[in-house]
Amino acid sequence: MSLWDPTNPLIRRAGRVVPALWPAPLIQGVRTRRVKNAEIHATIYSPENPRGTVLWIHGGGLLMGHPRQDVKHLKETAAEVGVIVVAPHYRFAPENPYPAALDDVHSAHHWLLTHAEELGISPDRIVVGGQSAGGGLAAALCQRLHDEGGVQPAGQWLFCPMLDDRAASTDRNPIWDADSNALAWRYYVNGNPNAPYAVPSRRAELSGLPPTWLYAGSSELFYGEIVDYAERLKSAGVPTQCEVVDGGVHAFELWAPHTAAAKRLLMSSRAWLQSTLNALD
Template identity: 40%
Template sequence: MAETLNRPPFDPELEAALTLLAEQMPSTITPEMIPLMRQGMPGLDVSVDDSLAAAGVERRDVTIPGHNGDEIQVTVLRRQGSAGVGPGIYHTHGGGMIIGDRFTGLDLLLAWITEFDAVAVTVEYRLAPEFPDPYPVRDCYAGLVWTAEHAEELGIDPDRLIIAGGSAGGGLAAGVALIARDEGGPALAGQVLICPMLDDRDQTVSTRQIDGIGVWDRGSNVTGWSALLGDRRGTDDVSIYAAPARATDLSGLPPAFIDCGSAEVFRDEDVAYATALWAAGVQAELHVWPGGFHGFDMMAPHSVLAKAARAARDSWVARTLGD
């Protein structure tokens, strides 16, 4: 790999948090570490049901047809006792395409469910490398189709259905939005792309800057993309649905919210995607948080920068979902 470049500094408060995180998780995830990473990180495990109960949110697990008709699971989340029709949030979780489950990033969803009386559907898509592209994005698309088809039963207003995901989930959300556009699928009112993983080519300045440091560095990113795409990574044989940064026509997509940190691998591809959306006549709101590392708002939620990032995101969601 090329020499690491100077990078923007981490926010001082976040850098302190990063020092503690470094004791719990590696800077670089290699292929042989994937099974261990799937077992979760010590001290970070919180019961899903406890979190739901504390937020006053109820769950329902449903088995649905995924890619090729194979069975996958989704979980429907809504406020306890909520009735009637409200906005919908379809969620694709993060984890670099290789780790995580449908409850990764749950706290983000809980805030929107309780604040906006939304119904959320989060999908258990199959992970690489056991299930390489197109399984993850096609499982996610299948879940969106199911959600839209069952909107009335779920209490979702189909005109107020958005898709949201962080990291790999952000990339999958962008890919699903492209599939929905190209295949006449469900209409989306918006797409929330949180530090999205969009580009397999490993060519940006920011990927060279974040190498061996931070959360989800260049090496981890190569591990994730290689698991998803195998020998196709970096070649011309990669679908825009797997790597949305490769799309040359972004017209006709729903409005987007995109955010990332200034000190993370995905910075440049995320900025480029927002720029391409604007060039295609699509509305997009972009935030690059100064000194933010990847996933800082999840891993250091009490920091000043995380609170600002979440407030901006919540504001966009509130405006997009409307009343």
Template identity: 45%
Template structure:
């Protein structure tokens, strides 16, 4: 993809984001180890965090120092379903905790291909149940917990809302989906390989889905494995979907937003011109990324009934 299509603020930065050889086991091991050693220096002032274990699943808990609003968020990191760690989202999760007075619990879920579906989703469901039980200890109303995630985490967040909807009980207040990885059928469209998307291309996408599903993407998938394959979206919580218009996931995200609205689910779609995948992580200092996060926070405050945010 031509660099001229990238937002001017992001052009210099995106050139330094390498494409990852995810098919190599040694690289996945190296990336995972490096992510676990990321410095907590990106945690926002006015928030604190601690690592804990939620019924056998590791989590990172972010809390505001100035008191809470009674709202919470279960957050799920990205990484193509094969790498990733809560530490990579320290900046976003801690600023959300500080600015909105929310308690944010980020899930360190099991990764494919060593642990394919349903391992990651099972871990997220386990932490949801734990958060519900422990909500009062955090000063959180269990009925005001949002589910959110970025990239692969956004796809897992969407699948988790499906599973919780079908299971009954307390439902997520809303779902915040940042450039979510929603549809394995995108990976099967080999014509997209030639586009050469920045940061996350269709070749990497195919590796992620193949690792998670244990087979070729675009063929069949079990229930709750692929969010976009669910036919009935009625009754799901309100959603915010944010994505760049040159992101590989732009079309599938827009289609999912359209289907949610058609099913009667309130959904706000925020499409950023010239933004490649995950730009809020590697381009966080740019105004385009800052404004995007601010809009997500504004929606999140309304959805979780956070006053004076």
């Protein structure tokens, strides 16, 4: 079992508290505010004259994490691309298994739609994104929104997404290994992995989903499932850009954002986001 042993409640508690202490860079022109009501509990990063919105879902194996852990990436994205970034909290397994987390981010998306005018953005210019478990939730949310009809996301922006509970890897990464991953999925799906939207990769039909950007590190646990999902999206006719970072480990852009590889990846991801919004002009 990895250092982040999901069976240890103290480890899970630490994984929910420590990321909330992440230092936030001061970026000129980006305002921060928080909103908490019956529909959403989130931090919002707003630039001047926004041209779109990113609903960002943080990672943490469906068991832990905090929106603040991505604050540097989110504030820089807000400033560079000119988007409002809304980063909601969501409930965790095992205390709150599926569909609690998905319901929470779905509720956040609904809040965004109903407050678009107040935020100064168009409802059809919302991109759903996330990292790791958050990337998996973003993919699941896009599937659910597709089936519900209505205003669809302009894109899905998936950083090393956690997509499949059936991963065959025997990876023994000390931070998050195959055993930890399997247990996290077991906590989350609570005996029903085939429930709609519980496990994104289990969905057979992917046509009609929004344009997609996603990446995988070649040295990470999720490499196979990410590349497979990308190929299935392409086969279903979904415009898809999949980047593989040679030698990249899971979520390295979070842990080592100042490395050359992380800077290249983030630059490319924001270029895709920019071009996706440009296509809507």
